[in-house]
Amino acid sequence: xxxxxxxxxxxxxxxxxxxxxxxxxxxxxxxxxxxxxxxxxxxxxxxxxxxxxxxxxxxxxxxxxxxxxxxxxxxxxxxxxxxxxxxxxxxxxxxxxxxxxxxxxxxxxxxxxxxxxxxxxxxxxxxxxxxxxxxxxxxxxxxxxxxxxxxxxxxxxxxxxxxxxxxxxxxxxxxxxxxxxxxxxxxxx
Numbered sequence: 001x002x003x004x005x006x007x008x009x010x011x012x013x014x015x016x017x018x019x020x021x022x023x024x025x026x027x028x029x030x031x032x033x034x035x036x037x038x039x040x041x042x043x044x045x046x047x048x049x050x051x052x053x054x055x056x057x058x059x060x061x062x063x064x065x066x067x068x069x070x071x072x073x074x075x076x077x078x079x080x081x082x083x084x085x086x087x088x089x090x091x092x093x094x095x096x097x098x099x100x101x102x103x104x105x106x107x108x109x110x111x112x113x114x115x116x117x118x119x120x121x122x123x124x125x126x127x128x129x130x131x132x133x134x135x136x137x138x139x140x141x142x143x144x145x146x147x148x149x150x151x152x153x154x155x156x157x158x159x160x161x162x163x164x165x166x167x168x169x170x171x172x173x174x175x176x177x178x179x180x181x182x183x184x185x186x187x188x189x
Contacts, residue, residue, distance in 0.1 A: 003041055004045045010070070013047060014047070022182070027176065031055065032055075033184075051063065063083060085148030086142065086149075167184055168180065
């Protein structure tokens with residue numbers, strides 16, 4: 001099946017990627033994990049995305065699924081759903097460089113700090129609680145189920161250089177400002 005012309009420039013992302021990474025956040029202990037990411041297509045103007053991680057002991061840690069959708073020449077949307085009740089609508093751009101692709105994506109309020117007056121609402125008269133998390137920021141939205149932990153904003157930077165994919169995830173959540181959370185290096189299987 002041929003790749004749809006609208007996502008032709010995203011072809012370097014296609015495949016199964018495996019590797020390891022590490023996570024950290026002020027509210028948890030640092031950890032290491034192994035990961036498998038699969039990015040495929042069905043001939044339509046989007047790519048399908050699936051991700052699974054395991055801890056050092058082999059136990060499942062996390063999973064997420066979604067779609068990459070082109071938005072104009074360089075624009076990109078990444079829709080991601082987590083079983084923990086979080087959905088990210090990340091918006092950004094893809095840049096083709098001499099070594100491959102760089103994707104910069106954001107969901108949530110640009111000024112999200114997790115504090116009462118840090119752009120997520122409260123005394124300044126802005127939205128609070130779930131309303132703050134669900135509002136559209138310059139880079140998209142974070143939508144929370146009623147039982148999900150508070151996540152105000154996320155950022156993802158993904159680069160592909162041949163058969164190597166690297167990514168970083170930053171997050172503003174549970175009262176913390178935008179902070180590095182995950183980083184990994186994966187290789188095309």
